[in-house]
Amino acid sequence: MPELGFVFVGKQRKLFEDIDKLLPERPRRWFTPDRFSGEETFSFWPLYFIDLESAPLNFPKEQGQVIFVSKNRQLFGELENLPENFLGFLSLPVEKNNLFSLFHKAQELFATYLDILNMTREISLEREILARKNALLSFLNRILTRSTETLELEKIFKIAREELKQVLEVKEIGGVFWWQEDLSSIQCFIPQGNAEKVFSWQEYLLEVVKRFTKKEVREFQLNWLASEEEQEKLQRENIILVPLKHAQKVYGCMAILTLAGESLGKDQFQVLQSACTHLGLAIRNALRFEEVKLRADHDGLTGLYNRRHFDQALRLELKRHQRSGRNLGLLLLDVDFFKSINDTYGHLVGDMVLKKIAQIVQQSVRETDLVARYGGEEFVILLPETPEERAWILAQRIRKKIEKSYFSSGKKKIRVTVSIGVTSLRPEPFTPAEELIARADQALYLAKNSGRNMVCTSSEIECRKLPN
Incomplete structure (x- = not known):
């Protein structure tokens, strides 16, 4: 009967030392990326720990599960093609709870594998008898x-x-x-x-x-x-x-x-x-597997898409709009004085504010639009086939809804405002995704530095403060 074992793939063993110390006594194998083909077979059911910074060209194709390890968390968001046996990410220095959580998931999958193996053996025995x-x-x-x-x-x-x-x-x-x-x-x-x-x-x-x-x-x-x-x-x-x-x-x-x-x-x-x-x-x-994919593509706090998914969607929409010749719009939203909210009312209230703003934004857009948490207190809304004028109107509607909403904290009701940068362009064949984001970011910068609680477009010289 096979057992669960560990396979480490990376340039240096030192990178995996803390992980290795925390894991139980099981079979272990070590590979450098140049000596790992992804076709290896083992006498045990492997749980792979793969260093993303020196990842091999081929990921494991056979049985087992894959955990990507890196000191640079940004690499997790840049990974585009996850293998089918992907289990999760593990950032360094390693957090014991995160490692044990992934290990327990692997044990559950291994138990399923053993169930299937046992059933197959029973079937083979019955066929002979x-x-x-x-x-x-x-x-x-x-x-x-x-x-x-x-x-x-x-x-x-x-x-x-x-x-x-x-x-x-x-x-x-x-x-x-x-x-x-x-x-x-x-x-x-x-x-x-x-x-x-x-x-x-x-x-x-x-x-x-x-x-x-x-x-x-x-x-x-x-x-x-x-x-x-x-x-x-x-x-x-x-x-x-x-x-x-x-x-x-x-x-x-x-x-x-x-x-x-x-x-x-x-x-x-x-x-x-x-x-x-x-x-x-x-x-x-x-x-x-779908649940893992969902967690990989969504922000855990707000339930919106995360930065990784947004970056992928933006590249696809750019290509589609390059073919159609239509305008692609983008809103970049930032919560005003969010640090002050956290400092005054605490991080739980700050989380509540972010979740409610996410809900308001999601309810304000079309089904074809994509809303994502861009990072911290920033949100981004991708608007297919939307000129700047219509994008500005939507931004105005969102800003007003948030300004008129109450965010409850115990007996107190907090008022929150946002600043929004608006842009839209008709992408050329080689227009980079960064250009659309940079234009919206510039408009947001103008809004923040002109008094906040504003909507500003990338094409206007001055930001216009909206009437209450």
């Missing part, structure tokens, strides 16, 4: 292999529908998953269709959650699955419901809609249960 089940076991092996080849949820459900048709008359497949006891994250997977069909699936799956958890469902997320069937209401009597368990707890169910409520034999049901267990593990891994 029970020849008559050869076809069914081949089916299990195929569905396990295919479902674990991807982390895209829709593809996993498509694979499930295709493979389960080998043993059942399957029309459609849905599912619902909830692994937090407080039901804070419920994911429903529903085949696309008309309103009646969608509502009947949604109603059924939420009833399933209530049946297993004995709790009312208040919030949930819908995920759409491609459907080849007619737009008809769900026939509940034709559903085979398979619960999925992890650590002896039910965390979700697969709902399989058959042609006419099939009666399953014991062997068929065991195969179906095992197949759905494999699919559930693949779905669970895919959901965790």
